[in-house]
Amino acid sequence: MKKYFKILIIIIVFILCFIFLNKLVSPKYQTNLIEGHMIKEYYKEEKNHEVIFIGDCEVYANFSPLIMYKNYGITSYVRGTSQQLIWQSYGILKETLKYEIPKVVVLNVNALRYNEPVSEAYNHLTLDKMKWSQEKIEMINNSMLEEESIFDYIFPIVRYHSRFSSLTSEDFKNLFTDNNVTYNGYLMNKNIKPVTNLPTKKILGSYTFKDNVISYLDKIRQLCENNHIKLVLIKAPSVYPYWYSEYNDQVIEYANTYNLDYYNLLEKAQEIGIDYNHDTYDGGLHLNLYGAEKLSTYFGDILKNNYNLTDYRLDNHISNIYNQKLSVYNKNKGDE
Amino acid sequence: MNIIILIFSIILIASFGLSNLIYILISALTTYLAAINHKNKHKKLIFIGTIILNVSILVFFKVVTFNNFFNLVNNKNILIPLGISYYTFQVLAYLIDVYRGKIKPEKNLLNYLLFVFYFPYLIIGPINRYNDLSKTLYKKKKLKKDNLFNGLIRISWGLFKKYVIASRIALIVTTITSNLNYQGAYVLLALLLYSFQLYADFSGGIDIVIGFSKMIGIELAENFDSPYLSRNLKEFWRRWHISLSSWFRDYLYIPLGGNHCSKIRAKINIIITFIISGLWHGINYFFWGLFHGIIVAFQGKPNDKYKTLKIILNFVIVSLLWIFFIYPDTLTSFKMLGSIFTNLNYLNLFNNILKLGLDLVNIIVLIITLIILIIVDIKHEKIKTYLYNKSDEVKLIFLGSMILLILLFGVYGLGFNVQDFIYSKF
């Protein structure tokens, strides 16, 4: 009896060591590659959002929910991740609906140009910190490149053990920290880098959205229909990568076919008041804080006027939460 | 239990392609029948015919899958049948032993098939002798706790050698050998490191085979005996890839006359044997075999005078001759080997040592694990006895630690590009 007890203890100790090593070599996404942390920040939020944004960096860099709350009382969350592919958007939306049913889902259409998995690194940034669920497993299987294996995701040590030779103090200090890097999913950047030149617009082998993409767009649309959610399509005002007119036409056609609203905010840049000399932090790919606030003010107005949203500035409980968030937000805004 | 092993072996072989199964079945059946009929009046014909058939199949595939010198076949997916180099030699040894009267033929077909099809040895050897393997292969299998633990320990050491040591060294060696502009001192470094890489990889694989067999109660013969501690090349071949070199000694060298003839003839026998051994590895290993043969032919029994010096000199010679293993063709091998003596770019190498595929921490890990390898190699008997006699709890702790070490320090999967994950192209 005593022997089996000893053996059990030994096994438990090793399992703990194993778990610790997994944690140790995983990127912490707290000071470096913070985009990897974004997906998990939603879970600890109070689920009171009438609007959910999904999509790639063109949503998390360009839309500030706190500004939309401040100006219109809209409660929203941006569940964007870097290089989020359309089937990942579907999985993330499906997971979100397990927590709450919003009134509106806003989808950025940029990812429609990617029919196949693109990059192993971006897959991890989107998926690593997501809670395990059927949706996550589906997303992993749909996103994996040939050289990847699902064990890379189940046991981080399989993918990240090569980091042992380059662990930094961040890896040790942040083993148990879990600090937010976003404001309701918005990633703030105050740098200014004006739009100067862009690469030549290249001719593509094909401009048609492929089957895989359309099938997931359909799934997203149906998911919203089944849950009585209004699906709104947008194209964020990022000037690069090029949003070909052929792409735009297909989105317009899809929106018309299914009676969806589609806002091409790129075409409305002037109306929004975007100054591409001042309002972008990387030469036009993403808006910075100043651009994002302008865009959020503009778009928040559209949301308020068209989608029957509640003004939660009048709600005590919600306004407490958001005012607290805003004070942190404003403090960091003012920091130089 | 034996049936299960046989069935599992058949399924495994077939999973690599049905043709693999057919070829090994041909060799098994022809030798089985030939052995049973070894007292038949046409026995000489049967014996020679079966040997020629099996050797021809082996030679055919060796030639046809060698695409450097002979572009005979358009090489459209002609793959060498799984394990053919190993099972062909194993069945030929069996057949010759039967005809020599050394062993009685195995009458039970299933038993014989188990002997030929036993899947662990098909991947990497060892080449087994029937009268050795049959002692434990056919015994009723009872899973004994000690066998399980000791086998697992052996497997874990094999995995450690393969993934922590060999694969790590391979990162540097491939950087050097995939770019023919790395010459002189770089080639020498690659050869010295490759000696350890090849040994760790090969013996590690054998450890896994032997360890797994031990778990199910089957004892396989050792294939390595601290080969780099050999004092000369003659001794080296009694310690390296033992099952193969002893096969060549018993079934080629001795039939050729061995050393029971004139001194010159004896030397020629050695050289011929080594040439064929080289060709067994692959057509472009001809010179490797030739050089080993020439050196061994002129060596005498090893003695302990200047022992350390001899060990080092032997290690260097063996390392230099691995040249044929690391470059794709004979011509390149000779050229790069020559550059060692003409291009003395040691300073250049020293300045670039961190740019060859391993960062500083990994180089330190490499050095530490090499030291561990050498120590374990020198003391392996003592260590084995020590570990195998420990309690189950201690063995479990050892196994758990090995698993964690392999998972953490092993070179496998993604993440070993020169560029770190953080900087890789998105």
Add this chain to the structure above:
Amino acid sequence: MKKLIILLLIGILITGCSEVKKEENKVYSFTYNDKNFILGEEFSTSKYGKEVRYAEVPSCAGQGVDKTYTYDHYEITTTPDGDKDKIYTIYLTDDSVKTTEGIKIGDSLENLTKTYGNDYEKRDNAYTYTLDNTHLEFIVVGDTISSIEYYIDIE
């Protein structure tokens, strides 16, 4: 003693054949005037000349910045590899320049397959030829080539 002699003999034998030429892999490259652009090679304006237009394309996350250098008839995109920028794509921007094998924008599909053969990978309108880890992609609309781009695999 014998061993030493043998070692020396082998050494002499090999020393004699120690002339080693620089290894040349077959890959795609583009030449304009006297400038030879090899995919994967380090790029610098001192080597290849000052560009007409320069643009930077940062990646979505992480610290890599692709750079494009536009010249009169072609555009070079580089990608960072360690602390160097390596040539990643070469995009021909008009029909006044030809590939090394003589094809330019505006040429027919027939000419293309006659020059490069039929060992291409076709995806929609893109015909891609591959040598080692370099690719040459032609986009053919109708029967004419409308775009030519060289690119290399990223590790």
